[in-house]
Every structure is written in structure tokens, then in C-alpha cells.
Amino acid sequence: MMLRTPFEEELEKLHNQFYAMGTEVAAQLKKAVRAFISHDRDLAKEVIENDEIVNNYETKLEKKSLEIIALQQPVSSDLRTVITALKASSDVERMGDHAVAIAKATIRIKGEERLTEIEAEIKKMGKAVRHMVEDALDVYLNSDERRAYEIAASDEIIDNYFRDIQAMTVEGVRKNPDAAFAAKEYFQVLMYLERIGDYARNLCEWVVYLKSGKIIEL
Amino acid sequence: MMLRTPFEEELEKLHNQFYAMGTEVAAQLKKAVRAFISHDRDLAKEVIENDEIVNNYETKLEKKSLEIIALQQPVSSDLRTVITALKASSDVERMGDHAVAIAKATIRIKGEERLTEIEAEIKKMGKAVRHMVEDALDVYLNSDERRAYEIAASDEIIDNYFRDIQAMTVEGVRKNPDAAFAAKEYFQVLMYLERIGDYARNLCEWVVYLKSGKIIEL
Numbered sequence: 001m002m003l004r005t006p007f008e009e010e011l012e013k014l015h016n017q018f019y020a021m022g023t024e025v026a027a028q029l030k031k032a033v034r035a036f037i038s039h040d041r042d043l044a045k046e047v048i049e050n051d052e053i054v055n056n057y058e059t060k061l062e063k064k065s066l067e068i069i070a071l072q073q074p075v076s077s078d079l080r081t082v083i084t085a086l087k088a089s090s091d092v093e094r095m096g097d098h099a100v101a102i103a104k105a106t107i108r109i110k111g112e113e114r115l116t117e118i119e120a121e122i123k124k125m126g127k128a129v130r131h132m133v134e135d136a137l138d139v140y141l142n143s144d145e146r147r148a149y150e151i152a153a154s155d156e157i158i159d160n161y162f163r164d165i166q167a168m169t170v171e172g173v174r175k176n177p178d179a180a181f182a183a184k185e186y187f188q189v190l191m192y193l194e195r196i197g198d199y200a201r202n203l204c205e206w207v208v209y210l211k212s213g214k215i216i217e218l
Numbered sequence: 219m220m221l222r223t224p225f226e227e228e229l230e231k232l233h234n235q236f237y238a239m240g241t242e243v244a245a246q247l248k249k250a251v252r253a254f255i256s257h258d259r260d261l262a263k264e265v266i267e268n269d270e271i272v273n274n275y276e277t278k279l280e281k282k283s284l285e286i287i288a289l290q291q292p293v294s295s296d297l298r299t300v301i302t303a304l305k306a307s308s309d310v311e312r313m314g315d316h317a318v319a320i321a322k323a324t325i326r327i328k329g330e331e332r333l334t335e336i337e338a339e340i341k342k343m344g345k346a347v348r349h350m351v352e353d354a355l356d357v358y359l360n361s362d363e364r365r366a367y368e369i370a371a372s373d374e375i376i377d378n379y380f381r382d383i384q385a386m387t388v389e390g391v392r393k394n395p396d397a398a399f400a401a402k403e404y405f406q407v408l409m410y411l412e413r414i415g416d417y418a419r420n421l422c423e424w425v426v427y428l429k430s431g432k433i434i435e436l
Contacts, residue, residue: 065301066297069287069297069301070294070297073291075288076288079284083283083287083301086301087304087308090305169402170398170399170402171398173395173398174395174396177391177392177393178392180389180392180401181388183388183401184387187402187405188405191406191409
């Protein structure tokens, strides 16, 4: 077993916190989409309440990062690693915010005329987004540069869902104008899911950035 | 004149870069909303092309921040100031992304059946958002804690526009289902503007965070 430096030990703690936060956000996303599709207000409320857990993780991660920088005074690539964890945690926190926004849409839409065929598609998209988030967390925590490209590319699948379901919703409301309120919520939920996919791609970009030292857009 | 430390000098350079970036993003937002309202594809294309300028600013800011941390090794509140500039620059960069998204909506919507009364309202909301962004940049760069609360509170005005114009759009498309495509774009533009308001509020929160050392939600 190789002896690790104090910096490496601290970094591992930071990554463990990151993993815990990411796992919580992926669970929030899963519940939020399930609540929206199954019209489950109670589950939606649970997601809204749990947001505090995610925010607490972010605060803790930020504290830990600052502590590492101040006490270990890392330079060059080590410093970049800590800064990246700090920025990436903002991305993960925002994924959590969007899961909450989906939960809020669940509460607003209750009792309105709905379009079941759109909801079936949102379910599929939600699943794809959740898998992408889980994969991106994995890629990030394992600094897996090769898979980073692969997972980042899967954002295209999400974007296709986004455009296709938007177009279906436009058609749906054209034929059934009473579903206009629900359509408003569908458009919002679609945007939240699409943004979560973007944040997942960001996580992949951080990996490449750390390896190459260059900010790139995959 | 007081003698400044090397750290203070570097921090001023960082803040100057931040100001230049913020000014560019505010200009992008102004153009994007104008393009959307006046159906001006050429102006929209200009906004899309200019996004590179904003991204370059962010890269430069990030480089400068890392350089300051590595060379000056700031601790406690100085370190927090640099880290905050780094995180705040992400927020400003995302405002720029949303301005680009509004420009793209301008291009997509061209030629579709539109709802002029909704566009008139979006114009008002766009103006309010731009003022909030300019004020928030001011607050951030002057570390004006008192005004931070005031400007953060003005996000409520944006949120009211958001909800009211959403409701108007739902009504508009109910009465005129042929405007369903335009409505899709209105909902998106509304969300982008609302998010930009959130990012502006974030900037205000950073000021309070720097003064108090606590992350709070205004």
C-alpha cells in the first residue's frame, strides 16, 4: 500500500462528501420525476423538504474545500482539483434545485386537464437524465477521462427527448387547448430535465479539464 | 493614499475583469431581449456570436483567481473573497448563456403566429431583469451589503412578472391554439429571464456571505 500525503487524504474526504451529495441529488431527481408522473403530491413534498439536505452538503463541501486550500496550500494541479470540486458542487446543487422545481410543478398541476401521452414521454426522458447524472458522478469521482467523452455525448439523447417532447406538447395543446395549463408545466419540467443533463455534461467536462488543464466544451 | 498590499492590487485586477465580464453580459441581455421583441434575427445572431467573448472572460477570471491563490496564498477572508469571485463568475457566465438561449428562441419563433400582448409584457420583464443584473453587479463590486438586501428583494418583482406572464400565455394559447408554438418559446424565454434574476440575486447573496462568512438565502 502506497503512503498517501495529507493532501491526498483530505481530497479523499472531499470526494466522499461529493459522492454523498451526488447520491442524494440522484435520489431526489428519481423521486421528483416519479412524483410528477404518478401525480403524487406527498412524494413531491418530500422532495421539497429534502432540499435542505442537499444544501447542507454544499455548505459542508465548500467549508472543506476552503479548509484544504488554507491548511494544505496546494499548488498547480492539486489546487485545480480542489477548486474544481468547489465549482462542480455548485452544479450538483443546481441539479437538486431543478428536482425541487419539478416537485413544485407536480403540486401546481394537480387537478388540471393533462396529456397522458406527454407524461409517458417525460417519464422516459426523466429516466435517461437520471442515468446520465449517475454516470457523470461516477466519471467525475473516478476521473475517468475516456468515459467522460462518452457520457458527455449522451447529452444529445436528452436534447433529442427535449425537442421531441416539446414538439409533441405543442401539437397536444393545439388539439386540446384545455390542456394549456398542463402544457405550461410540461415545458417547464422539460427545461429542468434538459438543464440537469447540461449540468451532468459539465461534470464530465471538469474531468477533462482536470486532466488537460484546459476548459473545453464536449 | 494608503499603500496597498500585493494581494489587494491583484484583487482589484480580478474585480476589474469581473466588471468587464458583467458589463458584457448585461449588454448581451439587452440585445437578446430587444432582438426577441423586435423579431430581429440579425441582432439575435450577434448575441450568439458574442457568447465567446463572455466565455473568454470566464476563462481569464478563473486563471487569474488560481494565480492569486497559488502566488499570494491568501487565508481566511481573503481566500473567501477570491473563491467567491470564482463562483460568482460562473453565475455571470450562466446569465450570458441564458441571453444566448433567448437569442436562439428569436430565430426559432420567426414566421410563427404570435401573441403581441405577451411580447409587450416580456419586454417589460426583460427591462426589469436587466436593471436587476446591473444593480447586482454594482452591489457585488462595491461590496454594498445594505443594497444587497434591497436588490435581492427586487427578485420578487421578476417572479411576479414570471407568474403573471405565464398565466397570460396559458390564456392566450387557450383562446388561440395556433399560437401554441410561440407559447412554447414564451414559456422558455420567461424561464430564462426568471433564472437570470435568480443569478442576480445570487450575486447579492455573495456580498452578504463575504461580509458574514455565512451562506444565506435572501
